[in-house]
Amino acid sequence: MLEHGGRLRRAAQQYGIPLxxxxxxxxxxxxxxxxxxxxxxxxxxxxxEDDDGLEAAAARYYGSDALLPVAGSQPAxxxxxxxxxxxxxxxxxxxxxxxxxxxxxxxxxxxxGYGAAAETAVDTSDIVVLVQPxxxxxxxxxxxxxxxxxxxxxxRGGWLVVDEAFIDTMPEASLAPEAGIDGLVVLRSLxxxxxxxxxxxxxxxxxxxVRRQLAEALGPWTVSGPARHAASAALADTAWQAQARxxxxxxxxxxxxxxxxxxxxxxxxxxxxxxxxxxxxxDLHDALARHGILVRLFDGTPxxxxxxxVPPSLRFGLxxxxxxxxxxxxxxxxxxxxxxxx
Amino acid sequence: MLEHGGRLRRAAQQYGIPLxxxxxxxxxxxxxxxxxxxxxxxxxxxxxEDDDGLEAAAARYYGSDALLPVAGSQPAxxxxxxxxxxxxxxxxxxxxxxxxxxxxxxxxxxxxGYGAAAETAVDTSDIVVLVQPxxxxxxxxxxxxxxxxxxxxxxRGGWLVVDEAFIDTMPEASLAPEAGIDGLVVLRSLxxxxxxxxxxxxxxxxxxxVRRQLAEALGPWTVSGPARHAASAALADTAWQAQARxxxxxxxxxxxxxxxxxxxxxxxxxxxxxxxxxxxxxDLHDALARHGILVRLFDGTPxxxxxxxVPPSLRFGLxxxxxxxxxxxxxxxxxxxxxxxx
Numbered sequence: 001m002l003e004h005g006g007r008l009r010r011a012a013q014q015y016g017i018p019l020x021x022x023x024x025x026x027x028x029x030x031x032x033x034x035x036x037x038x039x040x041x042x043x044x045x046x047x048x049e050d051d052d053g054l055e056a057a058a059a060r061y062y063g064s065d066a067l068l069p070v071a072g073s074q075p076a077x078x079x080x081x082x083x084x085x086x087x088x089x090x091x092x093x094x095x096x097x098x099x100x101x102x103x104x105x106x107x108x109x110x111x112x113g114y115g116a117a118a119e120t121a122v123d124t125s126d127i128v129v130l131v132q133p134x135x136x137x138x139x140x141x142x143x144x145x146x147x148x149x150x151x152x153x154x155x156r157g158g159w160l161v162v163d164e165a166f167i168d169t170m171p172e173a174s175l176a177p178e179a180g181i182d183g184l185v186v187l188r189s190l191x192x193x194x195x196x197x198x199x200x201x202x203x204x205x206x207x208x209x210v211r212r213q214l215a216e217a218l219g220p221w222t223v224s225g226p227a228r229h230a231a232s233a234a235l236a237d238t239a240w241q242a243q244a245r246x247x248x249x250x251x252x253x254x255x256x257x258x259x260x261x262x263x264x265x266x267x268x269x270x271x272x273x274x275x276x277x278x279x280x281x282x283d284l285h286d287a288l289a290r291h292g293i294l295v296r297l298f299d300g301t302p303x304x305x306x307x308x309x310v311p312p313s314l315r316f317g318l319x320x321x322x323x324x325x326x327x328x329x330x331x332x333x334x335x336x337x338x339x340x341x342x
Numbered sequence: 343m344l345e346h347g348g349r350l351r352r353a354a355q356q357y358g359i360p361l362x363x364x365x366x367x368x369x370x371x372x373x374x375x376x377x378x379x380x381x382x383x384x385x386x387x388x389x390x391e392d393d394d395g396l397e398a399a400a401a402r403y404y405g406s407d408a409l410l411p412v413a414g415s416q417p418a419x420x421x422x423x424x425x426x427x428x429x430x431x432x433x434x435x436x437x438x439x440x441x442x443x444x445x446x447x448x449x450x451x452x453x454x455g456y457g458a459a460a461e462t463a464v465d466t467s468d469i470v471v472l473v474q475p476x477x478x479x480x481x482x483x484x485x486x487x488x489x490x491x492x493x494x495x496x497x498r499g500g501w502l503v504v505d506e507a508f509i510d511t512m513p514e515a516s517l518a519p520e521a522g523i524d525g526l527v528v529l530r531s532l533x534x535x536x537x538x539x540x541x542x543x544x545x546x547x548x549x550x551x552v553r554r555q556l557a558e559a560l561g562p563w564t565v566s567g568p569a570r571h572a573a574s575a576a577l578a579d580t581a582w583q584a585q586a587r588x589x590x591x592x593x594x595x596x597x598x599x600x601x602x603x604x605x606x607x608x609x610x611x612x613x614x615x616x617x618x619x620x621x622x623x624x625d626l627h628d629a630l631a632r633h634g635i636l637v638r639l640f641d642g643t644p645x646x647x648x649x650x651x652v653p654p655s656l657r658f659g660l661x662x663x664x665x666x667x668x669x670x671x672x673x674x675x676x677x678x679x680x681x682x683x684x
Binding site for chain 2: 006027029033038039041043046047072195196200219220221223
């Protein structure tokens with residue numbers, strides 16, 4: 001299993017700052033999570049069933065009912081290789097490492113965004129896997145380009161797998177509304193935009209046969225009753241969604257400005273995080289940690305196998321409140337390599 | 343996937359009785375579920391981590407820390423065949439059908455409780471799987487007999503897999519405290535005794551190597567944050583547990599008396615349900631349903647393959663309150679084939 005979590009605990013020990021003294025920007029999760037309503041006891045008590053409105057709320061939110069609820073993207077990522085046949089697999093890299101881990105038995109090839117390698121991957125692969133927008137690079141593929149890639153793959157019986165974990169602030173970029181056609185699998189999750197990473201709820205959009213095989217592989221009752229209840233409410237709450245989209249978009253722009261103003265260049269990434277490649281990543285990570293601010297460090301270490309390394313870089317999540325923003329700005333001004341003119 | 347759930351909905355349609363008009367005794371779930379405390383927003387928000395006290399609370403409750411939290415027994419049942427090697431697999435039958443379904447690729451053999459077939463299974467199998475107490479038959483194996491079976495299996499490098507989903511009212515019968523030794527896997531769940539079937543929380547007790555492989559197969563974050571919170575509270579609440587054990591034991595005895603008094607013989611089964619083999623099962627099921635009481639019918643149909651059928655029988659869960667008890671008694675008196683003398 002790849003390592004996840006525990007970073008905040010380790011940082012707390014290493015820097016001698018208690019857990020509750022940290023500004024944790026190490027995830028890309030919306031810091032203002034959906035305010036989950038009270039959970040009826042029946043949701044805890046009874047086995048979860050399909051007639052509770054979750055599928056219908058999801059179909060409206062995502063624009064397609066060719067969906068299967070799953071316990072977050074992770075089990076779908078792990079189960080897809082058993083369901084999608086094909087020898088030659090190409091993955092966007094560097095990217096979210098769980099995809100490469102899931103397909104490791106198929107000895108995947110790699111491509112790095114647009115370019116000749118991507119076009120070759122599309123024309124020679126049985127399966128192409130990418131994250132849109134990418135994590136951590138933030139790369140955003142044009143929707144029409146992805147539709148072209150899908151068409152070329154599907155024509156040969158191939159598959160395009162698109163993990164859209166961070167796409168909710170730009171729903172117009174999503175391929176989920178196209179779901180159901182052969183050769184397309186889209187993964188969505190309530191973890192990031194809705195801030196419900198602990199709930200373990202996501203959806204696979206795919207043709208019926210793929211959904212059936214995934215459902216068989218993952219088994220019954222994969223999403224807990226309380227999580228189904230919370231997710232149904234979140235997916236139906238269009239007022240909260242609109243307000244969150246505005247708030248996150250504003251926050252993402254502010255974060256990009258703040259990093260730029262601190263002399264750190266122009267970061268990429270969706271509203272929920274900003275990504276900053278810099279050879280000084282480790283030093284900056286350390287300097288911020290001394291201020292009790294944890295960001296996600298990619299130190300450039302090759303992950304092993306043929307998988308390309310994420311270049312030395314930092315990923316910043318959004319501060320939860322004005323105090324957090326001020327604290328980040330102050331720390332950046334104190335430790336950034338140079339300051340731009342105000 | 344095997345069929346689960348939906349029975350109440352179908353009965354409501356078939357008998358023209360609205361959903362909320364039913365006394366649903368078709369499950370073996372404690373009708374007085376653990377009163378889950380409020381869930382902190384952080385449990386919804388953050389990815390679940392291992393340091394929240396769940397493992398420690400479980401180790402105290404079950405008497406062993408050789409455990410892995412899983413999202414109910416079901417994913418463990420499905421994942422075990424990939425982890426436990428061995429060609430010859432023997433399963434208790436008839437029993438909970440998901441075990442047979444999980445091992446179907448290994449063409450399992452069957453044994454029917456104590457007897458020559460069971461002893462042969464132990465001495466010739468690589469893996470023996472049973473449910474203790476059994477569902478639906480209620481068969482309870484002597485603990486010492488199971489320890490003897492385990493020893494004989496382990497000596498040859500074999501495995502005994504014991505699903506203890508319904509054992510919580512008789513914890514002294516559990517093999518979980520022995521966990522960690524080679525050749526033993528025990529499954530526990532919070533679904534039945536704690537009445538938290540919707541939470542999807544269970545535990546696998548097994549040697550470290552088996553737990554590692556299961557964890558790798560099931561992936562990270564399998565139990566949701568809110569469910570971890572609820573389960574930690576339930577497992578630590580010894581006062582509630584004691585009261586529930588008393589209440590369920592009393593309820594189980596009352597249910598057995600009531601069925602006997604209605605001329606239906608002496609049912610078997612643990613406190614949480616009573617099982618009644620009878621050639622009139624289908625008729626009784628229908629008669630009770632006309633009173634708006636749903637019990638679980640096993641109609642004797644062979645499930646296919648070589649799997650032995652559950653004989654024609656009914657499984658009764660416990661009514662939730664005195665009104666439910668009275669309603670059940672009244673209905674039984676109106677539809678049972680004959681009445682015993684009072």
